[in-house]
Amino acid sequence: PQFLQCGRYGFDLDTGTLVMGILNVTPDSFSDGGRFQSLEFALSHAEEMIANGADMIDIGGESTRPGSPAVSLDEELRRVIPAVYALRGLGKPLSVDTYKAEVMREAVLAGADMINDINGFRAPGALEAVSDSDCGLCVMHMQRDPGTMQQNPGYGDVVAEVTDFLRQRVDEMVAAGIDRKRICIDPGFGFGKTVEHNYALLRNIGTMQQELGLPVLAGLSRKSMIGAVTGKPVEQRLAGSLAGALAAVAHGARIVRVHDVAETVDALKVWQAASTN
Numbered sequence: 001p002q003f004l005q006c007g008r009y010g011f012d013l014d015t016g017t018l019v020m021g022i023l024n025v026t027p028d029s030f031s032d033g034g035r036f037q038s039l040e041f042a043l044s045h046a047e048e049m050i051a052n053g054a055d056m057i058d059i060g061g062e063s064t065r066p067g068s069p070a071v072s073l074d075e076e077l078r079r080v081i082p083a084v085y086a087l088r089g090l091g092k093p094l095s096v097d098t099y100k101a102e103v104m105r106e107a108v109l110a111g112a113d114m115i116n117d118i119n120g121f122r123a124p125g126a127l128e129a130v131s132d133s134d135c136g137l138c139v140m141h142m143q144r145d146p147g148t149m150q151q152n153p154g155y156g157d158v159v160a161e162v163t164d165f166l167r168q169r170v171d172e173m174v175a176a177g178i179d180r181k182r183i184c185i186d187p188g189f190g191f192g193k194t195v196e197h198n199y200a201l202l203r204n205i206g207t208m209q210q211e212l213g214l215p216v217l218a219g220l221s222r223k224s225m226i227g228a229v230t231g232k233p234v235e236q237r238l239a240g241s242l243a244g245a246l247a248a249v250a251h252g253a254r255i256v257r258v259h260d261v262a263e264t265v266d267a268l269k270v271w272q273a274a275s276t277n
């Protein structure tokens, strides 16, 4: 059975796929309003995603798309921590997407139920920041860093290498005393991969899940792997993203990280109705 512990929430993932709604609390994702307006927008966006069926909200204070500028610790804290406090009352698990140990620590103290680390908890202090809590932990693979990852990414065998990386990270986390039932794994679509690498990983989600015995989270929504095969710009990738989410679930993913919650929830309902259980 696939189970994931996220703080006070426990998910039996055999009963259905979790939909994680993306909430960017980066100023460029709002109109040019100030900090308070951003928080207002964040709250209404989160409420809308939850009303549309999101099972959890992933709060991110730093854009990690290729080539994006780094955000200082203080700035990321100023963006993310107030959002965790503001969203706590919504009654759904909150995930925080960060690779900074200090943000993890503050997020957990502020009530975050999951830490989603694109860097696989490799930063100094990251494991310590989450070890004495029961928050969920998403361990993602990334080759190099957001600034360099898309400059000619290369692998011998991308599936084997990504799986080995995730295995090493999980082993280190378990050795640090972290309970495996808190952990989910993620191949990191678009984080140091060509389009071909991304689709090889998508086709082999089942392999990763089998090898590590952990739930897989998949984040394909609106990414270049969708654009590459549809020829569509980012604002026209809904259909491709829905197909990507269904493909990920068909290959064994248990959590999908998406922008378009209402549409994904509907697509998953039809998919689940049509799939033999």
Ligand SMILES: Nc1nc2[nH]c(SCCc3ccc(S(N)(=O)=O)cc3)nc2c(=O)[nH]1
Pocket: 063, 064, 065, 066, 097, 116, 117, 118, 138, 140, 186, 188, 189, 190, 191, 217, 218, 219, 220, 222, 223, 224, 225, 257
């Ligand atoms: N666990 C988890 N967390 C995530 N956080 C993000 S932020 C997306 C950054 C980005 C945007 C666009 C491209 S691209 N060039 O492929 O279109 C790459 C990375 N993503 C993920 C993901 O997947 N899993």
